[in-house]
Amino acid sequence: MEEALSEVPLLACLPFLIMLLAIAALPLSAPRFWENNKNKLLVALVLSAPVVVYFAARRETALIRETLIFDYLPFIVLLGALYTIAGGIHLAGDIEATPRVNALFLGIGAVLASFIGTTGAAMLLIRPVLRTNQERRFKTHTVLFFIAIVANCGGLLTPLGDPPLFMMYLRGAPFGWFFGFLSQWLFVNGLLLLVYFGVDAYYHGKEPAESLQRDRAERRPLRIQGASNFAWLLGVIGAVAFLNEQYVPGTGSHSPLRFLREAAIVLMAAASWLSTKKIVRHYNRFTWHSFHEVAYLFLGIFITMVPCIAYLQANAKTLGVRLPSQFYYAVGALSSFLDNTPAAVTFHSLALGLGQSSGRLVAGIPEALLQAICLSSVFFGSMTYIGNGPNFMVKAIAEDHHVRMPHFFGYLVKFSLLVLFPIFVLVQLLFI
DSSP states (O other): OHHHHHTOOGGGGHHHHHHHHHHHHHHHHOHHHHHSHHHHHHHHHHHHHHHHHHHHHTTOHHHHHHHIIIIIHHHHHHHHHHHHHHTTOEEEEEOOOOHHHHHHHHHHHHHHHHHHHHHHHHHHHHHHHHHHTTTOSOOHHHHHHHHHIIIIITTTSSTTTOHHHHHHHHTTOOGGGGGGGHHHHHHHHHHHHHHHHHHHHHHHHHSOHHHHHHHHHSOEEEEEEOTTHHHHHHHHHHHHHHSSTTTSTTOSTTSTTTTHHHHHHHHHHHHHHHHSOHHHHHHTTOOSHHHHHHHHHHHHHHHHHHHHHHHHHHHGGGSOOOSHHHHHHHHHHHHHHTOHHHHHHHHHHHHHHHTOOSSOEETTEEHHHHHHHHHHHHHHTTSSTTSSHHHHHHHHHHHHTTOOOOOHHHHIIIIIIIIIHHHHHHHHHHHO
């Protein structure tokens, strides 16, 4: 197998590059075409076809098969379960949109993101946040910080939090290892909340008096519907944490119990679907559109990524990326402008190819490199709308609620480079 991998040419990575560029460019250049999920599936299949043909000609389709079975399937099962269960929880009500209340919403979202996923936390809270702020004139900044904190940076503490972390978990990082990022989680999210509180206090002071009066007058207490879904979320957390080879012998990759974890997660999702009243999902405007979008795109990403992973493992020592700081910014660049999950997987393969065996290894690579990959992929996923799946979803929902959101480059220049990037540089200087 090692000899075969070394022969994979760089040209074989072209479908992966085109796939990522399509995800970045088509929403802007051909929005009507890209809105249709069938077209996303078509793009994914067309770009995957040459990769499948290439490996079939080499009689190495096992690489494709193993990627789909051991990477894509667990990834999509977990994402689908979190999406289904979180979609059954509805937070109703409308409270006064003070800076303290808004910061509390974002802080709660940061905690939830690590345990129900950034997608789950974002979909659970974005509508209550918008409803709370609907009487205010200035609210775009709240959505921007929501994307940064709830849809990205909050999801650092468990493999449930963000897809890149789950992929590292599948590659051998223990569930509890991610709690070691508590200091970085507190630093980034605490600093972002502090900055947000100051910004929101400034804009709250600029609100017209009639807006604030209406905000105080139109208050309704918060209440949760579909609370039983928190039990199913705990079931998913337990399945990911404990249904693995560390706690259940015989659940290795070649065991018949290999998919015990995925089976348990599917059962939790099914229980949520059957036990939640339809009206609750109706209140959440729940549809499968966003999940299908992720499923189709990542099918293409996972297949086209195979030759890139093979190439990086074979040629890692010649590429000059060796230090944790180099990994941090390289993963960050890819996570910002393409997608953070393939960025994490690609650079994990690069780290494997370096063949470093000194010091503590986690998921087969030096712990310092894995830390850099995880921190960078989660944080830098917030740098653009396309860095992480929930970003565009939050933007679309906000615009649906008549919030004026900056365009792609406006978000980058006016928010992420100005607010986020300096904080992420501090992370590198202090922790890596």
